[in-house]
Amino acid sequence: MKDAWPDAGFSTRCVHAGTVEDTLAGGVNTPIFASSAFRVPGPLGKVVYPRYQNIPGQVAVAHKIAALESGEAALVTASGMAAISSVFLAFCTTGDHVVLQRDLYGGTVGLAQRELPRRGIAVSWVDSENPEDFAAAVRPETRLIYVETPSNPLMKTLDLEALARMARSRGVLTVADNTFATPINQNPLDLGIDIVVHSGTKYLNGHSDLCCGAVVARSELIAAVQSMVSLYGPSLSPYDCFLLERGLKTLALRMARHNENGMAVASFLAQDSRVGKVFYPGLADHPGHATAVRQMRGFGGMVSFEPRGDVEAARTVMQRLKLFKPAVSLGGVESLACFPAETSHASITAAEREKMGIRETLIRLSVGIEDAEDLLADLDDALRAVH
Ligand SMILES: *Cc1c(COP(=O)(O)O)cnc(C)c1O
Numbered sequence: 001m002k003d004a005w006p007d008a009g010f011s012t013r014c015v016h017a018g019t020v021e022d023t024l025a026g027g028v029n030t031p032i033f034a035s036s037a038f039r040v041p042g043p044l045g046k047v048v049y050p051r052y053q054n055i056p057g058q059v060a061v062a063h064k065i066a067a068l069e070s071g072e073a074a075l076v077t078a079s080g081m082a083a084i085s086s087v088f089l090a091f092c093t094t095g096d097h098v099v100l101q102r103d104l105y106g107g108t109v110g111l112a113q114r115e116l117p118r119r120g121i122a123v124s125w126v127d128s129e130n131p132e133d134f135a136a137a138v139r140p141e142t143r144l145i146y147v148e149t150p151s152n153p154l155m156k157t158l159d160l161e162a163l164a165r166m167a168r169s170r171g172v173l174t175v176a177d178n179t180f181a182t183p184i185n186q187n188p189l190d191l192g193i194d195i196v197v198h199s200g201t202k203y204l205n206g207h208s209d210l211c212c213g214a215v216v217a218r219s220e221l222i223a224a225v226q227s228m229v230s231l232y233g234p235s236l237s238p239y240d241c242f243l244l245e246r247g248l249k250t251l252a253l254r255m256a257r258h259n260e261n262g263m264a265v266a267s268f269l270a271q272d273s274r275v276g277k278v279f280y281p282g283l284a285d286h287p288g289h290a291t292a293v294r295q296m297r298g299f300g301g302m303v304s305f306e307p308r309g310d311v312e313a314a315r316t317v318m319q320r321l322k323l324f325k326p327a328v329s330l331g332g333v334e335s336l337a338c339f340p341a342e343t344s345h346a347s348i349t350a351a352e353r354e355k356m357g358i359r360e361t362l363i364r365l366s367v368g369i370e371d372a373e374d375l376l377a378d379l380d381d382a383l384r385a386v387h
Pocket of ligand 1: 213
């Protein structure tokens with residue numbers, strides 16, 4: 001897929017890469033191909049079927065995502081978790097071992113804690129951003145190392161290039177969840193990572209009106225994931241492919257604003273005495289700042305913080321927010337706020353959350369594309385309610 005707009009900038013690729021020409025009416029968008037039955041032999045010269053992820057709408061949007069991630073191939077799925085679980089299904093089997101970063105999306109943690117062991121796959125957790133600690137966890141039967149950077153919800157930043165180099169020398173596949181960064185801010189494949197996964201539900205679609213996922217990698221790896229998606233069936237419907245393709249056209253534009261607003265909100269919170277800790281890779285005192293500066297083009301719209309005071313104080317702050325809506329999920333044009341301990345990380349025990357550093361007072365913001373002054377005023381009002 002490297003042939004599509006190879007030298008074009010991100011905005012051009014967002015708009016144009018992958019579009020399937022409408023030869024019937026001359027429309028400028030990929031048509032919605034709603035068929036589940038396609039004539040054989042047909043114009044595409046192969047069996048076409050939605051579950052095989054080869055109907056034109058699926059191919060078009062996968063092509064666009066591959067072009068943005070500078071990957072050879074991609075496929076889209078019915079959720080981010082479908083993308084993630086299909087990768088584990090494709091590359092791990094009974095007797096294998098995988099290494100995961102501790103600070104991951106709650107659903108991924110649940111999959112690795114409950115589902116992988118049931119299939120005879122051993123799991124090790126690494127509570128560190130140091131590639132050497134990942135190296136120490138690798139065994140002869142290790143198949144895959146799985147990371148997320150910046151991570152959810154503490155925005156830990158991991159040196160992907162160093163991790164990929166270490167894993168490659170040991171013949172272990174690397175997988176990076178690039179949901180928070182998006183291809184606009186970070187391209188893990190360019191840093192040597194083997195497989196990128198996305199919850200397209202978040203920034204890729206960007207309008208909080210769709211659930212979808214994506215996997216990007218070398219063609220041979222995508223073929224392995226593709227056969228799992230064909231067997232287990234979480235393909236993306238033609239209507240959802242259309243929505244995702246439409247959302248992606250403005251990804252570069254939206255991310256520019258998310259980056260600006262994320263930085264404005266993080267800076268505002270960091271200088272405010274009513275706030276304890278702020279987690280944002282763009283802040284100079286963030287532990288992963290140097291890594292973020294090296295491997296990211298922007299720091300994104302995800303900011304977590306702990307207001308000073310107890311859980312009740314944090315709850316009051318949450319209740320007083322007006323523009324930031326209390327909601328799970330992230331990456332849409334509208335600003336959202338949630339308690340990770342009660343939402344994304346509710347399925348794991350309090351003791352584990354404590355170990356991960358996710359306190360009950362931690363509020364995670366998904367900073368939208370509204371006017372920054374309005375967002376800061378909203379935060380200021382909410383903090384004033386308790387201090
Ligand atoms: C939401 C999310 C997922 C899961 O994606 P779904 O689309 O909800 O299945 C995976 N990773 C990260 C970082 C997420 O934020």
